[in-house]
Amino acid sequence: MIEPLSPNDPSSFSFPDQAIINHIHLILHVNFSEKLVKGSAILDLAWITDSNEKLLILDTRDLNIISVFDEDRQNTLEFSLGDKVGDFGQPLTIKVPLDYTKKLVIDYSTAPNSTALQWLAPEQTSGKSKPYLFTQCQAIHARSLLPCQDTPAVKFTYSAEITVPEGLKALMSAIRNEDETNNSSVFRFQQDIPIPSYLIALVVGDLESRPIGPRSRVWSEKEIIKAAEFEFTGTEKLLATAEDLMGPYVWKQYDLLVLPPSFPYGGMENPCLTFVTPTLLAGDRSLVSVVAHEIAHSWTGNLITNNNPEHFWLNEGHTVFVERKISGRLYGESFRHLQAINGWDALNETINKEYSPKHEFTKLVPNLTGVDPDDAFSSVPYEKGSALLMYLEEKLGGPEAFEPFLKGYVKRFQYRSINTSDWKAFLYEFFSSKQDILDQIDWNGWFNEPGMPPNKPTFDDTLLKKASDLANRWISCSNDQLDEFKCSDLKEMQPLQVKCFLTDIFKKEPLSHEKIEKMNELYNMSSIINSEIRFLWLRIGIRAKVAKFADKALEMVNQVGRMKFVRPLYRDLYEWEDSRSAAIENFQKMKAQMHILTATMNATVEASKHYLSKKRIPELLQSLTVGLLANEPDDHIEFLICCLKSIKIHGTDKITWDSFLPVDDEGGQKPFKSEVE
Numbered sequence: 071m072i073e074p075l076s077p078n079d080p081s082s083f084s085f086p087d088q089a090i091i092n093h094i095h096l097i098l099h100v101n102f103s104e105k106l107v108k109g110s111a112i113l114d115l116a117w118i119t120d121s122n123e124k125l126l127i128l129d130t131r132d133l134n135i136i137s138v139f140d141e142d143r144q145n146t147l148e149f150s151l152g153d154k155v156g157d158f159g160q161p162l163t164i165k166v167p168l169d170y171t172k173k174l175v176i177d178y179s180t181a182p183n184s185t186a187l188q189w190l191a192p193e194q195t196s197g198k199s200k201p202y203l204f205t206q207c208q209a210i211h212a213r214s215l216l217p218c219q220d221t222p223a224v225k226f227t228y229s230a231e232i233t234v235p236e237g238l239k240a241l242m243s244a245i246r247n248e249d250e251t252n253n254s255s256v257f258r259f260q261q262d263i264p265i266p267s268y269l270i271a272l273v274v275g276d277l278e279s280r281p282i283g284p285r286s287r288v289w290s291e292k293e294i295i296k297a298a299e300f301e302f303t304g305t306e307k308l309l310a311t312a313e314d315l316m317g318p319y320v321w322k323q324y325d326l327l328v329l330p331p332s333f334p335y336g337g338m339e340n341p342c343l344t345f346v347t348p349t350l351l352a353g354d355r356s357l358v359s360v361v362a363h364e365i366a367h368s369w370t371g372n373l374i375t376n377n378n379p380e381h382f383w384l385n386e387g388h389t390v391f392v393e394r395k396i397s398g399r400l401y402g403e404s405f406r407h408l409q410a411i412n413g414w415d416a417l418n419e420t421i422n423k424e425y426s427p428k429h430e431f432t433k434l435v436p437n438l439t440g441v442d443p444d445d446a447f448s449s450v451p452y453e454k455g456s457a458l459l460m461y462l463e464e465k466l467g468g469p470e471a472f473e474p475f476l477k478g479y480v481k482r483f484q485y486r487s488i489n490t491s492d493w494k495a496f497l498y499e500f501f502s503s504k505q506d507i508l509d510q511i512d513w514n515g516w517f518n519e520p521g522m523p524p525n526k527p528t529f530d531d532t533l534l535k536k537a538s539d540l541a542n543r544w545i546s547c548s549n550d551q552l553d554e555f556k557c558s559d560l561k562e563m564q565p566l567q568v569k570c571f572l573t574d575i576f577k578k579e580p581l582s583h584e585k586i587e588k589m590n591e592l593y594n595m596s597s598i599i600n601s602e603i604r605f606l607w608l609r610i611g612i613r614a615k616v617a618k619f620a621d622k623a624l625e626m627v628n629q630v631g632r633m634k635f636v637r638p639l640y641r642d643l644y645e646w647e648d649s650r651s652a653a654i655e656n657f658q659k660m661k662a663q664m665h666i667l668t669a670t671m672n673a674t675v676e677a678s679k680h681y682l683s684k685k686r687i688p689e690l691l692q693s694l695t696v697g698l699l700a701n702e703p704d705d706h707i708e709f710l711i712c713c714l715k716s717i718k719i720h721g722t723d724k725i726t727w728d729s730f731l732p733v734d735d736e737g738g739q740k741p742f743k744s745e746v747e
Contacts, residue, residue, distance in 0.1 A: 073439070075158060079378040080439040081210050082221035083129050083152070083161035089117050091219050096230040100240070100274050102201045105189045108179035111216045112141075114226075115172050124166035126174075129213035129220035131159025132181040138164055141173035157442040159213050176217050186211035195275070195330040196293040196348075200238065202275040202330055204345065206338065209379055209443035212267035223377040223487045225264035232257045234274045241289060243271035243340035245322060261341065263321060264485055266375050271340035273327060282326070283309070285319075289343075290328035297351045298328045304355060308362050311396045315473060316369040317480050324368070326361065332631035336360050339367030339389075347632050349601040356565035356600055359397060359409070366392035369480050377487035379443035383434050384493055387455015392476065394456070395469075401564070407530040408566055410460060414529070415573075417453035418522065424448065427521035434458070435490055435517045458516050460527040462497075465507055475500050490517060537567040541574035544585060552588040560593050565600055572606035580614040596622070605635045612642045612649070620649035624656050 074080035078087065091113055098109035117124065130151065138147040145167075152161040164174065180187060190202040205215060213220040232240040233256050244261035279287040280299040283306035288298045305326065313319050325343045328351070337360045338345040344364040350357045370388035390413065398406030421432045430436050431446045434454050438446055463472035478500050483492070498508055515524035540559055547554065560568055575581065581589075590596055595607045608626060611619030623639045630636065643653035 075155065076221075078223050079221040080441075081158060081379055081443055082219065082223075083158070084127050084219035084221055084224070086118075086219055086221065086224045088119050089115050089124070089126050090224055091226045092116050093226055094216070094218065094228045096216065096228065096232070098230065099233045100203060100235070102189065102203070102235060105182040105187070106180045106184075107187065107215070109177070111176045111178065111218075113174050113176065115174070117172070122168070124168060124170060126164040126166055128162040128164070128217040129159060129210075130162045130217045131157075131211075131214040132184055133162075133214065133217060134179045134181065135162060135217065136177040136179070138177075139175045140167075140170065141175065143175060147174060157444075158210065162217050178217060180215060184211075184214040186213075186215040190330055190332060194332045196291040197276055200276040202273075204273040204275075204329060204333070205271050206335070207270050208268040208338065209447075210268070212270055215270065215272075218267045220267045221378060222266040222268065222375045225266055225375065225485065225487060227264055228261050228270065230259045230272075232259070232272065232274075237276065238274050239277045241273045241277065241325075241327065241343055243269055243343050245342060263341065263373075265341055265372065266487065269339075269341055269372060271338070271343060271345070273329075273343075273345075275330075277327075279325075282306070283324075285309070285322065286324045286326065288326045288328065290348075291330065294328060294348060294351065297353070298326070301351050301353075301355055302326055302358065302361065304358060305361060305365075307400070308358070308365050308396060311399050312362075312365050312368070312392065314399075315392060315395055315476055316366075317477050319368060320373065320484075321368055324365065330631075331629060334631050334633045334636075336632065336634065337364045339364045339371055341368070341372050347630075349630050349632050349635065352565075352600040354565070354600065357602065359393060362396045363389055363393040366390075366396065369484075373485065374480065374483040375487045377489050378438075379446070380435055380438050381489045382443070383451035383455035383458075384488065384490065386452040387434075387459060388479075390452045390456035391459040395473070395476075404530050404532045405564065405566070408533040408570070410456070410527065411529050411531060411534055412566070412570065413449075413453040413456060414526070416449045417457070420449045420453075421520075421522055429520055432520040433518060454516075454523055457523050457527055461523070461525050462511070464527055465511070466501055466504055533564070533567055534570055537563065537570040538574055541571050541578075544575060544581070544589065545578050547585075549582060549584045552585065555588065555592055557592050565603065569602050569606060572603065572610060576606060576610050576613065581610065583614060583616055586611055586614055586616055601630065601632075601635065605639070608639060609642055612639075612646060615646060615648065617648070620646070620652060623649075624652065628656070628660055 075083050076085055078085070093114035095112040095114075096109065097112075098107050100107055115126065135149065135151065138149045139145065140147065147167075148165040150163050152163065154160045166174070182189075186205050186207050188204050188206060190204075192199050192201055195202045205211075207215060210220055212218055228244065230242055230244065232242070234240050236255050238255075240257040242257075242259040242261075243265070244259035247258040247260070276291055277289050278292045278295050279289045280295055282288050282299060282302050286302075286305045286309070288295070288302050288305075290298045305324065309319055309324055321341050323342050327343055327345050328348050329345055331348055333345070333347050335345070336347055336350075344361070346360060346364070350360055366389045367385070370392060371385035374384070374388075376382050376384040394406045394409045397409060421427055421429075425432050425448070431448060432450055432454075434451065436446060459472075463469060466472055466475075475497070479493075479496060482496055494513070498505060501508060512524040544555070560571070563571070595603075598604055598607070604626065608619055608623045612623060620643060623643055627636045627639050640653055640657065643649040
C-alpha cells in the first residue's frame with residue numbers, strides 16, 4: 071500500500087509540525103544560456119518541537135544543493151538528499167545543532183529541466199528578439215525552484231534580490247522596490263503577507279507597463295501593451311466589487327502580466343502580479359471573467375488556502391463562486407446563472423467523458439496519496455465546489471443570507487490554511503439558527519462520493535434559452551430555409567450567449583457546408599477576435615469538413631499556446647483524414663515555439679485519450695514502443711510516460727509490458743532503453 075509522504079500532506083516530504091519556515095530571502099542570478107537559476111535561499115525558521123536532534127526536512131526536485139551554512143556562514147551544516155520518489159522529487163534533510171538559533175543558508179542551483187521554470191527562446195515571444203522566463207509553481211513545482219516546505223499548509227513571507235541579464239526586467243509575486251533604476255540588472259522585492267510556496271512567482275523579459283487603476287498596472291511586451299491596457303482598464307471596478315463581497319484587499323497592488331503567446335494557461339493568481347494569457351485580448355473586454363477569477367483568489371486561495379491538495383476545492387470552488395458573484399453584480403443575476411449553467415455542463419463532461427462516474431478524481435475531496443496533484447487537475451474542484459456553494463446559498467435563504475457568510479469566512483480564516491472539516495464547522499457556526507437545514511444536506515455525497523453532485527442548484531436559464539433556441543433553428547432547418555435567419559440574430563446576445571449558441575451546434579451533427587457559409591455571411595464569424603468564439607467556430611467548420619477551416623485552425627494554433635484551444639484543435643485536425651498530415655507537419659515545424667507543456671501534452675495525452683476511448687491500448691502502446699526504438703528516443707520516452715500517466719488517470723484494464731513490446735526480426739521482443747525500465 072502506498073503511504074503519504076508525510077502525515078500532513080501526501081505530496082510533501084516536509085514535517086511542519088516539527089519546524090516551520092517563517093520567511094525566505096532569495097538571492098538569485100538568472101542564467102539564460104545555461105537555463106538555470108543559481109544563488110542562495112536564507113530560511114528563517116521556527117522550531118515547534120524540542121528533541122535531542124533537530125532535523126529539518128525540505129522538499130526538492132532536481133536541485134543541485136551545493137552547501138548549507140548557519141546564518142553567519144561560519145559553520146557548515148550536515149545535509150543529505152533522499153531517494154527520488156516519482157514526480158515528488160526527493161527530501162533534503164538538514165541536521166541542525168541543538169544550540170542553533172533560527173536561520174540557515176542554502177546555496178543551490180536549479181536544473182535546466184526544472185518543472186517550475188519555463189524558458190522561452192526569442193521566437194516564442196511577441197517581440198521575437200529577447201528571451202523570456204516565467205515560473206509556474208502550482209501545484210508542487212516550487213520545490214524545483216528552491217528548497218522549501220512545498221505544502222500549502224505552510225505560509226511564509228519572502229523577499230528577493232534577482233540579478234538578470236542587461237536589458238531585461240524582473241517581476242515577482244511581491245511588491246517591487248520602486249527605487250530601482252530603469253537600467254539596473256538587480257531587482258528587489260518584498261512580500262509581507264504570508265503565502266504558500268506555490269504562489270512564489272518570477273518573470274524575466276523585455277517588459278513594459280501602463281497604469282490601469284489607482285493600484286494596478288498591466289505589464290507585457292511592448293508589442294501588445296496598448297491592447298492590454300485597453301482590455302484591462304476595468305480592473306479597478308472588478309477589485310472594488312470583490313471588496314464589497316469579501317472585505318478589504320490587503321495585497322496593496324494588483325498588477326496584471328500578459329505573458330507571451332506560448333503561455334499554456336488562462337491565468338495564475340500570483341499575489342500582486344496575476345499572470346494571464348494573451349488570448350484574453352479580445353478587443354471588446356468580453357473575456358475579463360478570467361481576471362475576475364484571479365482577483366477572487368486574492369481572498370479564497372491566497373488569503374485562505376487549502377492545507378493540502380486533497381482540499382483544493384476550498385480554493386477553486388469558492389473562487390469560481392465569488393467570480394460569478396462579481397459577474398452577477400456587474401452584468402446581472404441571469405448572467406451569473408448562465409456562467410453556472412456552463413460550469414455544470416463542463417462538470418458533467420469531465421465526470422462522464424473524461425473520467426467515469428466512479429473515478430476517485432471526481433470526488434470533491436479525493437484521496438491523492440501517491441498522486442501528483444497535476445494529474446488530478448480537472449474542472450471537478452472548480453465546478454463541483456461552486457455548485458455546492460450555490461446550492462447552499464439557495465437552501466439557506468438566497469444571496470442576502472449567504473453573502474455575509476463570505477466575509478465571515480475571510481475574517482475567521484485569513485492568513486491560514488484549512489481543510490474541509492474546518493470550513494464545515496464554521497458554516498454550522500455561522501448558520502447556527504439553520505442547523506436543521508444543514509443537517510439535511512448530503513455531506514457525504516457531496517464530499518466523498520464520486521460522480522455528479524447529489525443535488526443540482528436551481529438555474530435561471532433565461533439567457534441560455536435565447537441561444538439554444540437559435541441553435542436549434544439552425545440545426546433543424548433545411549438549406550431552403552436559410553433566408554429566414556437575419557444579421558441581427560446575434561446582435562443583442564452577450565459573448566457568453568454566442569459561445570453557448572455555438573456549443574449547442576457543435577454538440578449536434580455536423581452542419582452542411584451551405585449552413586456554415588450562410589452563418590458566416592450573416593454573422594461575420596470568421597472576423598471575430600474573441601478567442602473562445604473563434605475556437606468554437608473553427609471546430610464546427612472542421613467537423614463539417616470545410617477545407618478552408620483546416621488552414622484557419624492551423625493559423626490559430628500557431629498564434630496561441632493556450633492548451634484549452636491548441637489540444638482540441640490538433641485533435642480535431644488529426645481525426646479528419648484530409649487534414650491529418652498537415653496537422654502533423656505543422657506540429658513538427660512549430661513545436662520549438664511551443665511551451666514545453668503544450669508541446670508534450672499535445673503529442674501525448676490527447677493521443678492516449680483517443681486510443682483509450684476506443685479501447686485500443688495495445689495498438690497505442692506498440693506504436694509508442696516502436697517509436698522508442700527509432701530516432702529521437704527521448705521524445706518518445708516522454709510520449710510513453712505521459713500516455714501511461716493518462717492510462718493510469720483515466721483507467722483501463724491492467725496491462726503488462728509483454729502485451730505490447732514489439733518483436734524483432736527473429737520473433738523475439740526488443741528491449742526498452744534503460745530510462746524507461
